[in-house]
Every structure is written in structure tokens, then in C-alpha cells.
Amino acid sequence: MSALTQTTPGAAQSDAAPEKELRPPSYWPFVVPALVVVLAIIIFPWVFTIWMSLNEWKVGSSTTFVGFSNYLRLTSDPRFIEAIGHTLVYTALSVLLPLALGTFAAVVFHQKFPGRGFLRGVFIMPMMATPVAIALVWTMMFHPQLGVLNYLLSLVGIPAQLWVFHPATVIPSLVLVETWQWTPLVMLIVLGGLAAIPTEPYESAQIDGASLWQVFRFITLPLIMPFLFIAGMIRMIDAVKSFDIIFAITQGGPGSASETINIYLYSVAFSYYDLGYGSAIAVVFFLLIVLLAAVMLYARQRMLWTEIANGT
Amino acid sequence: MVNHKISRRTLLTGTAAAGALSLTGLPARAEVNWKKYAGTKLEVILAKGPRGDNLQKHVKEFTELTGIQVESEQIPEQQQRQKVVIELTSGRPSFDVVHLSYHVQKRQFEKGGWLADMTPFLKDPTLTAPDLVESDFSAAGLQYAKNDKGQMLSLPWSVDYFILYYNKELFEKKGVAVPKTLDEMAAAAEKLTDAKEGIYGFVGRGLRNANMAMWSNFFLNYGGEFLDAKGNILTDGPEAIAATKLYQTLLTKSAPPGVAGFNWMESMASFTQGRSAMWIDGVGWAPPLEDPAASRVVGKVGYTVVPAGPKGQYSSTYGDGIGIAAASKNKEAAYLLCQWVVSKTQGARLLQAGGGVPFRNSILGDPEIQRGVKTKEWLQSVIDSGKISKLGLPVVIPVAEFRDIVGAAVTATLSGADPAAELKKANDQYRPILERSEKT
Numbered sequence: 001m002s003a004l005t006q007t008t009p010g011a012a013q014s015d016a017a018p019e020k021e022l023r024p025p026s027y028w029p030f031v032v033p034a035l036v037v038v039l040a041i042i043i044f045p046w047v048f049t050i051w052m053s054l055n056e057w058k059v060g061s062s063t064t065f066v067g068f069s070n071y072l073r074l075t076s077d078p079r080f081i082e083a084i085g086h087t088l089v090y091t092a093l094s095v096l097l098p099l100a101l102g103t104f105a106a107v108v109f110h111q112k113f114p115g116r117g118f119l120r121g122v123f124i125m126p127m128m129a130t131p132v133a134i135a136l137v138w139t140m141m142f143h144p145q146l147g148v149l150n151y152l153l154s155l156v157g158i159p160a161q162l163w164v165f166h167p168a169t170v171i172p173s174l175v176l177v178e179t180w181q182w183t184p185l186v187m188l189i190v191l192g193g194l195a196a197i198p199t200e201p202y203e204s205a206q207i208d209g210a211s212l213w214q215v216f217r218f219i220t221l222p223l224i225m226p227f228l229f230i231a232g233m234i235r236m237i238d239a240v241k242s243f244d245i246i247f248a249i250t251q252g253g254p255g256s257a258s259e260t261i262n263i264y265l266y267s268v269a270f271s272y273y274d275l276g277y278g279s280a281i282a283v284v285f286f287l288l289i290v291l292l293a294a295v296m297l298y299a300r301q302r303m304l305w306t307e308i309a310n311g312t
Numbered sequence: 313m314v315n316h317k318i319s320r321r322t323l324l325t326g327t328a329a330a331g332a333l334s335l336t337g338l339p340a341r342a343e344v345n346w347k348k349y350a351g352t353k354l355e356v357i358l359a360k361g362p363r364g365d366n367l368q369k370h371v372k373e374f375t376e377l378t379g380i381q382v383e384s385e386q387i388p389e390q391q392q393r394q395k396v397v398i399e400l401t402s403g404r405p406s407f408d409v410v411h412l413s414y415h416v417q418k419r420q421f422e423k424g425g426w427l428a429d430m431t432p433f434l435k436d437p438t439l440t441a442p443d444l445v446e447s448d449f450s451a452a453g454l455q456y457a458k459n460d461k462g463q464m465l466s467l468p469w470s471v472d473y474f475i476l477y478y479n480k481e482l483f484e485k486k487g488v489a490v491p492k493t494l495d496e497m498a499a500a501a502e503k504l505t506d507a508k509e510g511i512y513g514f515v516g517r518g519l520r521n522a523n524m525a526m527w528s529n530f531f532l533n534y535g536g537e538f539l540d541a542k543g544n545i546l547t548d549g550p551e552a553i554a555a556t557k558l559y560q561t562l563l564t565k566s567a568p569p570g571v572a573g574f575n576w577m578e579s580m581a582s583f584t585q586g587r588s589a590m591w592i593d594g595v596g597w598a599p600p601l602e603d604p605a606a607s608r609v610v611g612k613v614g615y616t617v618v619p620a621g622p623k624g625q626y627s628s629t630y631g632d633g634i635g636i637a638a639a640s641k642n643k644e645a646a647y648l649l650c651q652w653v654v655s656k657t658q659g660a661r662l663l664q665a666g667g668g669v670p671f672r673n674s675i676l677g678d679p680e681i682q683r684g685v686k687t688k689e690w691l692q693s694v695i696d697s698g699k700i701s702k703l704g705l706p707v708v709i710p711v712a713e714f715r716d717i718v719g720a721a722v723t724a725t726l727s728g729a730d731p732a733a734e735l736k737k738a739n740d741q742y743r744p745i746l747e748r749s750e751k752t
Contacts, residue, residue: 058749059401060424078741143578144570145510145587165570167727253520254572255723270394271712273420 049279057276070280079256079264080281084288087240087260090171091292094178094239095232101179102186102231103224107216109187110194124184131181135248138177139164142249164250167257174258177245182238186231193227194220229300236296240289261285345438349645350379356649357396357407360386362596362667363470363632364411367653370661374652380645393417400426400637408640409649412466414456415630419709427465428636433647434464443674444651452629452701453671466635467654470668472594473697474529474628474704477601478614482511482589490616494533494558497590497619501566504589513566515579515588518726520719521712522575523559526592527722528704529628530555533621538706545706545746547718548732548739551623556722556731563726572726584609592618594630595697598690599666615693617700627697628704631671660684669694709749710742717742 053070057063074080109120126134141147142163150160163173201219210218243262246252252259252267265285269278358364364386371382387395393416399405401424412421421427433439434446446454446464453468476497478490486504491497501513517523528536536551546552563571568582576593580600583591584607604610618627634653636646652658656678659670664684675681676695685691705711721738725731 056748059397060420060426143581145568145582146585160569162570162573165573167572170573250573251519251521253723254518254726255520255720267712267716271390271716272710273397 049282052276053279053283055276057274057279059273059275063276066276070277071284073277074280074284079259080261082256083259083261083264086171086258087262087288090175090242090246090258090260091236091239093172093175094182094242095235097175097179098183098186098235099228099232102183103190103228105183105187106190106194107220110191124188126181127184129181131244132248134181135177135245139249142173164258165254167254170250170254170258174246174249177249178239178242181245182235186235189227189231189234190224193224197223225303229296229303233293233296236292237289240292261288343438344441346378346648348438349642349648351381352642352645353381353383354409354642354646354649355407356382356384356409356411357392358384358386358411359389359392359413359632361389362665363662366658366662366665366667370658373657374649377652378645378648380648382649389413400424400639403639405637405639408637408642408646410635410637411469412633412635413630414468414633415703415705416711418456419707419711421635422459422465423709426638428638428640428643428646430464430467430636430647430650431462433644439644439647440651441655443656444654448672448674450671450673450698450701452631452703453633455703456631457633466633467650468671469632469634469654470662471671471698471701472596472630472632473669473694473701474526474592474618475595475693475697476616476618477583477591477593477597478616479583479586479589479609479612480614481609481612482586483614490614491619493619494530494621498558498561498566501562501590505566510568510587512568512582512588514562514590515567515571515574515582516563516592517575517579518563518567518571518723519573519575520723521715522719523722524715524719525594525628525630525704527555527559527719529592529618529626530558530621532626532628532702532704533618533624534558535621535623539708543708543746543750545714545739545742547742548735552735553732555621556725556735559722560725560731572723586612595669595690595694596667598687602687615687615690617693617696626700626702629697629701630704632668656681663691666690669698708746710745713745714742717745 054065054067055063056066056070105123109116109123141149142165144150144160144162144165147163149163153159153161162169164170197220201223202215205215205219241262242260243266246258246260246263247266250258252263261281262285265278265281268274268281272278356367358367364384368384368386371384375381386392392411393413396405396407396410396412397417397420399407400410400421410427412418434444449457449468450471452471457464457466457468459465476491482504483490483500488500488503489496491500497514504513505511516526531547531552534551534554536549536555537546540546568574568588571579574582576597579588579591579593580597582588584601586608598613598615600606601613602610617625619625634650636643636650640646654670654672656672656675659672659675660678660681662668663670663675663681664686666685666687670676676698682691706714708714718735718738721729721734724734
């Protein structure tokens with residue numbers, strides 16, 4: 001919204017321009033460096049990727065223009081179609097779980113209790129670790145015979161699980177790692193939101209005799225909703241493009257049970273050296289991300305409208 | 313573990329013999345002029361592992377011998393393969409000498425024309441020591457190093473045979489004999505399994521892609537061939553189905569839970585902890601198995617060839633080579649380095665440390681070098697495997713796709729999928745990829 005209001009004066013100026021002497025605006029030398037950078041590292045790679053996706057382009061062979069045949073190949077590629085499914089499931093779970101747990105953690109850590117600062121610090125530690133390093137540690141913990149997770153389960157009488165070593169449990173297990181690492185981020189964002197909420201609504205709710213759940217559901221949740229949206233957006237972007245954790249732990253296995261689009265794309269481009277086909281996957285992947293982002297933005301706009309309609 | 317004394321002496325005898333030859337007035341044989349390229353600087357790119365270590369550790373000796381400076385870097389295997397291919401495609405690689413995996417890259421490198429032809433160098437007595445002759449390399453090595461036209465594009469460095477590791481203690485406890493056939497092995501594995509105790513009869517790679525290296529050994533022993541005369545892929549025939557059934561039985565009935573996600577590392581962990589009685593994998597794992605700091609089965613490991621199948625007994629074979637980038641400006645100096653890398657001295661060190669097996673028969677068969685190998689049973693399994701060696705992967709360009717697609721099908725059978733149906737599906741998926749790669 002603010003962007004719109006900013007551009008209006010500029011537009012008015014350019015309307016008035018024909019009356020003036022024609023000369024380049026004085027700010028152009030300042031724009032050129034940014035323009036060059038954007039062209040070189042964003043626009044050019046994109047155009048080039050699209051160009052590559054229209055060619056049969058294999059490392060070590062000559063390239064030939066093939067039109068849309070790489071895209072047609074995608075429609076009948078079972079690995080690609082499966083990978084889309086895995087990506088969506090993985091993304092949905094690794095957005096929702098950290099969001100729910102992070103909100104809960106934020107509400108807990110918003111209370112005043114002794115040692116809060118220290119515990120908050122401990123809680124956000126996973127976020128600071130290097131993903132590949134923690135992935136390797138988790139791989140060892142997941143080991144069905146020698147891992148610590150099954151040992152912990154055995155202490156409470158739960159039979160050993162196969163974790164990332166079985167197709168049915170591999171995605172939830174990977175999401176577990178992702179959740180462990182990124183719940184603190186959601187918590188930090190939501191804590192910021194909680195700090196901004198005035199105390200009056202809570203006082204009146206207390207007087208009206210609202211239960212804890214009612215207070216959370218009708219006061220806290222609506223007020224932190226914008227923050228949850230931001231957190232959700234950041235998580236979604238991270239989860240869709242998640243690569244390090246999956247690659248380091250399972251490389252898309254067992255079989256192809258945890259092969260997301262990213263992992264498949266990596267295989268096609270860098271282990272099969274099929275750059276044309278890989279580019280086509282990248283383009284489709286990009287469109288998918290744009291679509292997801294559009295849905296999120298639409299939902300956010302809708303929320304703003306309802307807020308406006310409600311008079312907030 | 314490396315025995316330096318012997319190897320040095322061997323080198324000296326070699327040189328002395330060459331000197332004696334020229335004195336006796338036999339047809340004058342020019343001597344290798346080692347110092348000719350002194351002052352040259354070479355860049356080497358290596359895959360991380362014992363071969364790379366062995367080179368870096370002793371490369372000073374090469375510099376002393378030739379005056380050639382060597383800069384080398386080791387990169388983890390997968391990343392090294394990618395980096396090498398990308399740089400070679402660019403036409404201006406940053407390295408002169410490249411370490412390559414034959415079983416993955418042979419055809420790709422040949423098609424790209426990325427390696428310099430070494431044939432003329434090998435024939436040049438001023439460049440090649442008299443003991444380095446083509447016939448000294450094993451058949452598998454030559455098959456890997458030569459292209460269709462018979463040109464030597466690299467020097468075979470280290471071979472990897474698949475062998476059977478077994479835990480003697482567990483075998484004795486259950487009174488089981490070492491299996492001679494695959495059927496016996498399946499039966500033994502079942503007998504050795506005691507799930508309540510957490511002991512399993514067999515462990516091996518279940519992870520897609522990695523698993524093909526072991527699966528192919530079953531496939532070969534059931535009489536399988538990867539390609540027909542026209543180059544069509546044959547991995548959905550009766551041999552492949554039989555091999556996959558065996559694989560499925562072994563890994564579902566007698567292997568640790570979660571084996572579908574095991575690569576060699578997880579398999580080795582299970583074996584070194586004494587949790588698995590048999591393990592089939594490459595020959596290179598004797599050092600960690602016999603290392604008291606890392607293993608609970610030191611001194612209890614038996615080494616033998618992979619049991620025979622109904623149609624034969626083979627050892628799935630893979631290997632590395634060392635070649636010169638076609639774009640290099642220092643080919644002769646690079647050749648001297650390659651020659652030193654596969655020399656008797658270096659080969660003996662590699663073998664004695666258990667870090668690899670030289671492709672050269674004169675090294676493997678040298679009694680003095682053999683004496684320096686710590687685990688005799690291991691050495692015997694290596695020598696025996698060399699006699700039944702057969703390439704473990706199809707020699708095609710899209711090897712990675714083959715390993716991924718057929719490997720995924722094989723892994724899928726571990727969660728109950730039907731071998732025949734999965735292999736058929738994988739073949740249908742792979743065939744067009746292979747055709748496309750051969751066409752262009």
C-alpha cells in the first residue's frame with residue numbers, strides 16, 4: 001500500500017515532463033549500478049534458464065533446440081510427479097508443526113518466570129546450528145539399531161521405529177528435524193507480536209471470567225495473526241526450497257520416498273548432467289513457488305480486508 | 313602399516329636392472345629422462361579417500377625425482393565428479409591431472425574427448441620406465457582405460473572387487489559353514505539371524521543407487537548381462553528377477569531393520585559392532601574392520617570371494633584411474649606423475665595399507681610386497697576375486713540414472729513390491745534415457 005502512495009508523485013512529474021527540456025533525469029548514474037547487478041544476477045540467469053529449458057542440453061554433447069519437449073517429458077515423468085507430492089507434504093508439515101509449536105512456546109516464554117532469559121537462549125540454539133552438521137547428527141540418532149532415539153523409546157516401552165529408513169516414516173522424520181530446528185524462529189517472531197499486544201483486553205477478559213483457552217482463542221490469536229502470517233511465509237519459503245537436511249540424511253531415499261523437487265532437480269542437473277531437462281524442472285518449480293506465494297498473499301489481503309471491514 | 317623399506321628397494325632394483333640392460337649392449341634402450349620437465353607445475357584434482365591420501369603423503373618423492381612441483385586437492389567423491397565434469401566441459405580445466413571413477417565416468421569422458429591419449433607416451437622409452445607395460449595391467453583395468461579405438465586414455469590406478477566379509481565368531485556359535493553358493497548364503501543368513509538378540513545374518517547396501525554395486529554381483533552370478541549386442545538394457549530378464557528375489561529375501565528376512573536406507577557406512581557400522589554376520593561390499597574396508605579403536609570384531613573377520621550363483625561366480629568390479637586433461641599444457645610432465653602414481657612403490661604402499669588394490673599384476677603378485685600385507689586372508693580374497701573379476705555396471709553414459717532408477721526399483725522390493733513388476737517399470741523408464749544418450 002505504502003509503495004503505491006510513494007510512486008504517485010513521480011508519476012505526476014513524468015506527466016508534466018513534456019513541457020520541460022528533454023534531458024535524462026539527473027539520478028540515472030545512481031541507478032545504473034543497481035540495474036547492471038539486477039540484470040546480471042537475476043534477469044540474465046532467468047532468461048538463460050528458460051532458454052536452456054527449450055534445448056536438449058547435456059554436458060559433453062552438443063545442444064539442440066527442442067521447443068517444449070522437455071516440458072512434455074515432465075508430464076509423463078513419474079519421478080517428477082511423485083516429487084511434487086513429496087514437496088507439498090513436506091512443506092505443509094514443516095510449516096504447520098513449527099507454527100503450532102512455536103506459538104505455544106512463545107505463549108509459554110511470554111510468561112514471567114525465573115530463568116526465562118536463559119531458557120529462551122537455550123531454546124533458540126538449534127536455529128544457530130549448521131543444517132548439514134545437525135543432519136549428520138540426526139542420521140546417527142535415527143539409526144534403527146544403534147541410534148539413541150530407539151533407545152529412548154525402548155525406555156518407555158515403545159517398539160523400535162525405522163525413522164528415515166522406511167518409506168512411510170521418512171518424510172515425518174525429516175519434518176521432525178526441520179521442526180526441531182525452526183520452531184525457535186517462529187517463537188521469536190510470535191514473541192515480538194505478543195510484546196506488542198496491549199494488556200487492557202486481557203484485564204477485561206479476566207473481569208468477564210474468560211477461560212485461558214478463550215483468552216488465547218479470541219484475544220491472543222487474532223492479535224498475533226499478522227505475525228503468524230509472516231512466520232508462515234518465511235517457513236514456507238524455507239521448506240519448499242529445503243535441500244540440505246534431506247540431502248544429508250536420506251538423499252531422497254529410501255527408494256525415492258523423500259525425493260522432493262529440489263533433490264530431483266539436483267540429480268537431473270548435476271548427476272545426470274541433463275541441464276535442459278533440469279532447467280525445465282527449475283522453471284516449473286519456480287511457477288509452483290509463485291503460485292504458493294500468490295495463495296499466501298491473497299489470504300493475507302483477505303485478512304486485511306476483513307480487518308478493515310471490522311473497523312480495526 | 314606401510315612398508316617403506318621393501319618398496320624403496322624394489323624401485324632401486326628396477327632402476328639397476330634398466331641400467332644393466334643398457335650396459336650389456338642389447339639394442340640401445342633410452343633411459344627415462346626424469347628431470348626433463350623440472351620446474352613445471354602441475355595441478356591435480358583427487359577424490360577424497362585412501363588413494364588421494366597415498367598420493368599426497370609421498371608426492372615429495374616425485375618432486376625429488378623429477379623437479380616437478382605438484383599442487384593437489386582432495387574433494388569428496390560426489391562433488392569431485394561434478395566439479396571435474398563442469399570444468400572439463402568449460403574447456404579450460406584448472407587441473408592437469410584428474411582422478412576418475414571408471415565405473416561412472418568412462419563413457420562420459422570418452423565421449424567428451426576430455427582426456428589426452430597416453431598411447432604414444434607409453435611407447436616412448438624416454439618417458440616410460442621399462443617395467444611399465446600395458447600387459448601388466450589386469451584385463452578389467454585395460455577394459456576401463458582403453459577406448460573403442462584401443463587408445464590408452466588413462467592409467468588404471470586402483471581396483472575395487474566385491475568380497476564377502478563374515479564374522480567367524482558368530483559362524484562358530486551357530487555352527488554354520490562359510491557359504492560357497494548364493495543359496496547356501498541365504499540359508500546361512502537365516503540361521504545366523506537372531507532378531508531378539510539384535511543379531512542379523514546379513515547386511516548390505518539397501519539405499520537406492522549405492523545398492524546397485526552389490527545387487528549387480530548377484531545379477532552377474534545368476535548369469536546376467538547388462539546390455540545385449542545392440543546396446544539395449546537387459547535388467548528386467550529372468551536373471552535380474554532371480555537376483556532381485558535373492559536380494560529381497562536376504563535383506564527382508566535376515567538383515568537389520570531399516571536396511572533399505574543403509575549405504576556402506578551404516579552396513580559397516582552394523583558389521584563392526586558384531587550385529588551382522590555377513591557383509592558383501594568393496595575390498596577397501598579391511599583397515600576399519602581391523603582397527604581396535606573403531607571395531608569390535610578385530611581378528612574375528614573372515615574374508616572370502618562372493619559365493620557362486622547358478623550361472624557362475626564373479627566379483628563385481630569397479631575402479632579408479634588417473635588421466636591427463638586433454639586441455640593441459642604440461643602433458644608429458646603430467647604423464648610422469650601418472651606413471652609415478654601407478655608405480656610399484658606407490659602401488660605397494662596402497663596395497664599394504666589396505667587403501668586399494670593396484671591394477672598391476674606385477675605388484676599384486678610380488679611375494680615381497682605380499683609379505684608386507686598384514687591380513688593374509690584379505691589378500692587371498694583379493695587375489696581370488698581378481699581371477700573372477702567382471703565389471704559391475706553397464707559401460708554407458710547415463711550410469712547415474714541407471715543406478716538411481718533400477719536401484720529405486722530394487723529398494724522398493726524391500727517394502728514388499730514385486731521384483732518382476734518393479735524391474736519392468738524401471739526398465740521402461742530407463743530405456744528412453746539410454747536411447748537418448750546414445751543418439752546424441
